[in-house]
Amino acid sequence: MSIFRDAGHLFRLAGVYLAGTLLFLVVRAVVVPHSFGQYGHYRGAAIAEIAAKPLHFAGHQTCEACHSDVARTKASGMHAHVNCEACHGPLAKHAADPSIDPGKPDVATLCVRCHAASAARPKDFPQVDADQHADGVPCNTCHQPHSPAIGPASAASGGAK
Amino acid sequence: MNITRRHLLILLPAAAVAWESVLAGTPEEAPNYKKTDHWWGMLIDIPKCIGCGNCVRACQAENDVPDGFFRTWVERYHVEDWNLANPEVISPDGGKEGFPSVAEDSNGKYFFVPKLCNHCADSPCTQVCPVGATFISPDGVVLVDQTYCMGCAYCVQACPYGCRYIHPQKRVADKCTLCYHRITKGLTTACCEACPTGARQLADLKNPKDPIHAFLKTHTVQVLKPQMATGAKVFYNALDGSVR
Numbered sequence: 001m002s003i004f005r006d007a008g009h010l011f012r013l014a015g016v017y018l019a020g021t022l023l024f025l026v027v028r029a030v031v032v033p034h035s036f037g038q039y040g041h042y043r044g045a046a047i048a049e050i051a052a053k054p055l056h057f058a059g060h061q062t063c064e065a066c067h068s069d070v071a072r073t074k075a076s077g078m079h080a081h082v083n084c085e086a087c088h089g090p091l092a093k094h095a096a097d098p099s100i101d102p103g104k105p106d107v108a109t110l111c112v113r114c115h116a117a118s119a120a121r122p123k124d125f126p127q128v129d130a131d132q133h134a135d136g137v138p139c140n141t142c143h144q145p146h147s148p149a150i151g152p153a154s155a156a157s158g159g160a161k
Numbered sequence: 162m163n164i165t166r167r168h169l170l171i172l173l174p175a176a177a178v179a180w181e182s183v184l185a186g187t188p189e190e191a192p193n194y195k196k197t198d199h200w201w202g203m204l205i206d207i208p209k210c211i212g213c214g215n216c217v218r219a220c221q222a223e224n225d226v227p228d229g230f231f232r233t234w235v236e237r238y239h240v241e242d243w244n245l246a247n248p249e250v251i252s253p254d255g256g257k258e259g260f261p262s263v264a265e266d267s268n269g270k271y272f273f274v275p276k277l278c279n280h281c282a283d284s285p286c287t288q289v290c291p292v293g294a295t296f297i298s299p300d301g302v303v304l305v306d307q308t309y310c311m312g313c314a315y316c317v318q319a320c321p322y323g324c325r326y327i328h329p330q331k332r333v334a335d336k337c338t339l340c341y342h343r344i345t346k347g348l349t350t351a352c353c354e355a356c357p358t359g360a361r362q363l364a365d366l367k368n369p370k371d372p373i374h375a376f377l378k379t380h381t382v383q384v385l386k387p388q389m390a391t392g393a394k395v396f397y398n399a400l401d402g403s404v405r
Contacts, residue, residue, distance in 0.1 A: 039296075039299055041296070043293070046296075049306075050306075052342065054342070056223045057219065060354070081359055087357075114211055120237055120271035120272070125358070
């Protein structure tokens, strides 16, 4: 009998506890992002947001859809496995709107980036000492960049002139 | 239309479920891309790397990487045969504009090592994030949720490969996403697209037709810092023991 004399305190305490729990659940529901925990301990929607970032490189498949002539020239030459944008740079804008001028790569800096002789490069990779090899003559005077070997095939595709 | 008590009791939970998906929004993802069908990694063929820096420039263009910071970079090793444990390593501006020419060294060797996030399966960086802002996606790519990151840089310290940095303007962690916005659309990464020699190749380890499987069976392939058991998924062919 005397144990339950002050039972009102316990009910008030339980009420405060319940209100606190309720407040916690409400705040939690508001501040925790909706997709948190969808795949793991992170915001699941972040994956789709990252996947939606814009492209800068169009990809060689896109280039070849229009420039099939260049793709054919390239396929038979030494640069068959060099993708278009490796030299021409990122061109997704040009791919989306062909009226945007992609510009021409500068052969003076471009060719030597890969082909300047250096003992650090793999031995079987074609390298030249540009000063001795060409004496300032631009590389594309003799070599057609899309099929760089000098010979009848290269000349036919607009190389050595 | 008459809604009985029975109908209302059925409709209410259905509406609650529908509201959930309304709130979650419709994620923009490429059709036909199933996250659980892929497990991404990369193959780096060291004997093919010519140190041109194309990958570094391509990565910066594709991902708007600020100057002086790198999601991928190239190191040039010079190892003298009497001093294998102490290689000389240079990476001027991340190798972005290539490397100075060198003459043949009769006492040693030179080679290039491209580096990037290893997209570890048991990544140390995601384990230390206190807020769940960095994570391994279901297709095996280590990503950063930059709207959730608070820039504490624990992950920058935790990465044993030094692949993370704090973005100087956004003040949040930034790193290689393995061009997640490209690979989910069926394209290769910007660095692989720009690599002229095929030294870097994107690999889908869950795709049985991916050429990586034949390559791994027939070549001596290693990951960086295997002793750390990070489950790194960037595989290096013919990696020299001096590489750190």
